[in-house]
Amino acid sequence: MTDNDPNASIAAAQAVLDAVPFHDQVLRPRVVAVDPRAGSLDVALDPNPALRRSREDGALHGGVVASLIDLAAYNAVALHKSAATPTLDLRIDYLRPAVAPLVARARMVRAGRRTATVDVTVVDAAGVTVALGRGSFMILEG
Amino acid sequence: MTDNDPNASIAAAQAVLDAVPFHDQVLRPRVVAVDPRAGSLDVALDPNPALRRSREDGALHGGVVASLIDLAAYNAVALHKSAATPTLDLRIDYLRPAVAPLVARARMVRAGRRTATVDVTVVDAAGVTVALGRGSFMILEG
Amino acid sequence: MTDNDPNASIAAAQAVLDAVPFHDQVLRPRVVAVDPRAGSLDVALDPNPALRRSREDGALHGGVVASLIDLAAYNAVALHKSAATPTLDLRIDYLRPAVAPLVARARMVRAGRRTATVDVTVVDAAGVTVALGRGSFMILEG
Amino acid sequence: MTDNDPNASIAAAQAVLDAVPFHDQVLRPRVVAVDPRAGSLDVALDPNPALRRSREDGALHGGVVASLIDLAAYNAVALHKSAATPTLDLRIDYLRPAVAPLVARARMVRAGRRTATVDVTVVDAAGVTVALGRGSFMILEG
Numbered sequence: 001m002t003d004n005d006p007n008a009s010i011a012a013a014q015a016v017l018d019a020v021p022f023h024d025q026v027l028r029p030r031v032v033a034v035d036p037r038a039g040s041l042d043v044a045l046d047p048n049p050a051l052r053r054s055r056e057d058g059a060l061h062g063g064v065v066a067s068l069i070d071l072a073a074y075n076a077v078a079l080h081k082s083a084a085t086p087t088l089d090l091r092i093d094y095l096r097p098a099v100a101p102l103v104a105r106a107r108m109v110r111a112g113r114r115t116a117t118v119d120v121t122v123v124d125a126a127g128v129t130v131a132l133g134r135g136s137f138m139i140l141e142g
Numbered sequence: 143m144t145d146n147d148p149n150a151s152i153a154a155a156q157a158v159l160d161a162v163p164f165h166d167q168v169l170r171p172r173v174v175a176v177d178p179r180a181g182s183l184d185v186a187l188d189p190n191p192a193l194r195r196s197r198e199d200g201a202l203h204g205g206v207v208a209s210l211i212d213l214a215a216y217n218a219v220a221l222h223k224s225a226a227t228p229t230l231d232l233r234i235d236y237l238r239p240a241v242a243p244l245v246a247r248a249r250m251v252r253a254g255r256r257t258a259t260v261d262v263t264v265v266d267a268a269g270v271t272v273a274l275g276r277g278s279f280m281i282l283e284g
Numbered sequence: 285m286t287d288n289d290p291n292a293s294i295a296a297a298q299a300v301l302d303a304v305p306f307h308d309q310v311l312r313p314r315v316v317a318v319d320p321r322a323g324s325l326d327v328a329l330d331p332n333p334a335l336r337r338s339r340e341d342g343a344l345h346g347g348v349v350a351s352l353i354d355l356a357a358y359n360a361v362a363l364h365k366s367a368a369t370p371t372l373d374l375r376i377d378y379l380r381p382a383v384a385p386l387v388a389r390a391r392m393v394r395a396g397r398r399t400a401t402v403d404v405t406v407v408d409a410a411g412v413t414v415a416l417g418r419g420s421f422m423i424l425e426g
Numbered sequence: 427m428t429d430n431d432p433n434a435s436i437a438a439a440q441a442v443l444d445a446v447p448f449h450d451q452v453l454r455p456r457v458v459a460v461d462p463r464a465g466s467l468d469v470a471l472d473p474n475p476a477l478r479r480s481r482e483d484g485a486l487h488g489g490v491v492a493s494l495i496d497l498a499a500y501n502a503v504a505l506h507k508s509a510a511t512p513t514l515d516l517r518i519d520y521l522r523p524a525v526a527p528l529v530a531r532a533r534m535v536r537a538g539r540r541t542a543t544v545d546v547t548v549v550d551a552a553g554v555t556v557a558l559g560r561g562s563f564m565i566l567e568g
Binding site for chain 1: 393394413420
Binding site for chain 4: 237278
């Protein structure tokens with residue numbers, strides 16, 4: 001097993017996510033792909049009735065979609081920089097009702113010494129994009 | 143008891159919030175003030191260890207702050223318009239670590255026929271602003 | 285010459301842009317590609333010393349980059365909908381100093397009856413992405 | 427005349443703005459109030475037909491409003507920090523058609539070592555808010 005073993009990287013990233021109470025006790029996000037060198041991270045969210053916006057349909061609460069975008073983007077930068085990278089600002093565009101399972105695909109588009117910018121696309125099981133995210137992150141020395 | 147009774151308005155707004163599974167089962171937001179005519183709504187979030195970003199400190203997850211902003215802003219418009227008002231886009235600026243209890247103060251800054259714009263300020267128990275939100279909302283005919 | 289003649293479409297889009305005083309008298313944007321059906325529009329901005337942010341380097345003012353993003357996104361929707369589509373909100377991420385000539389590539393990512401969402405990528409002559417834009421637009425009946 | 431003389435501060439801030447080609451040759455912004463210690467700056471924009479969005483009415487182009495917001499916010503931070511403070515990201519909400527003369531009021535809401543957050547309100551001659559801006563700025567050592 002080497003540094004480049006994809007399963008080892010996924011397990012390491014999953015452990016980082018699971019150390020967060022809101023992930024471990026509420027959202028239960030699952031790392032499905034990660035490339036720390038490139039600053040990319042794909043995170044899945046499984047169906048959970050407690051995360052819905054209404055009792056009448058299966059769509060997730062907008063805050064859940066925002067949370068998924070935030071955690072995918074934050075960790076894409078944090079794993080790349082091996083540092084804490086607090087979210088400075090985050091923007092979400094809601095395109096369609098978001099029914100789990102979802103995958104959030106975070107891609108770093110710029111990484112400087114002080115800040116990074118990350119794009120996130122959230123797709124549903126049919127591959128349809130249901131939300132877009134973009135955020136600025138501070139980079140704190142490790 | 144009249145339409146203008148503040149306690150009646152608070153109870154009505156609370157019932158709207160409690161009908162949402164993610165509120166009722168996870169966040170447990172509490173309406174503390176509401177003025178549907180003005181499009182203003184204040185919502186409190188009480189401490190809950192499951193909503194934290196880390197086991198080491200008491201600060202909330204960024205997604206929880208985003209959720210609080212989204213639900214306060216959405217309902218400020220929805221109560222004003224008596225309509226569904228899906229979030230079109232939402233932006234959050236994280237100013238400081240957010241330790242509950244928090245209050246999110248949502249204020250409609252523009253309401254047209256098709257869309258509305260809402261500002262949200264999130265303050266902690268010391269009155270310090272920990273996050274700012276702003277969003278655009280669609281207005282669907284009731 | 286048919287409706288699908290690309291040069292005719294470019295000339296028609298250019299005429300729409302040229303009718304705007306701020307375009308005609310200041311920015312001088314040039315349509316380089318347009319697909320009204322898809323909601324895509326590429327607009328070039330040529331070097332002009334009056335648009336710089338400083339006398340010391342050739343980079344454009346951030347407001348000029350924002351203007352280019354706004355006009356490309358607005359017209360991508362307006363040409364698709366054959367309607368006025370006022371900008372509701374606009375967000376710009378500045379990735380690198382922006383030296384003209386630039387091309388802004390606007391792509392509609394969602395178009396509903398009331399609102400549309402557009403993504404814009406701004407690239408320089410070397411093909412490097414210097415800024416990203418995203419905006420929400422209202423759609424007014426024609 | 428001391429450091430705290432308001433007219434001296436206004437003249438100094440105006441000189442900073444006038445050194446920018448896009449200001450000096452196109453926008454012609456006028457500093458009307460400045461408090462570098464607080465990180466606040468008010469900038470006026472006078473009527474100019476070349477900055478309009480249409481030949482039919484007097485409203486300014488959305489890019490001009492974005493430019494005014496960017497320059498007011500940028501310089502509120504730059505004067506406070508005595509440093510270059512490149513715009514990281516900027517968000518504009520267009521509330522109403524913007525007819526000059528306008529005043530953009532920039533207020534720093536957070537200033538850290540690495541980044542700052544600024545709010546801008548744009549009001550017209552009647553005191554009506556026509557646009558809102560918010561941005562994140564990097565702080566480069568002077």
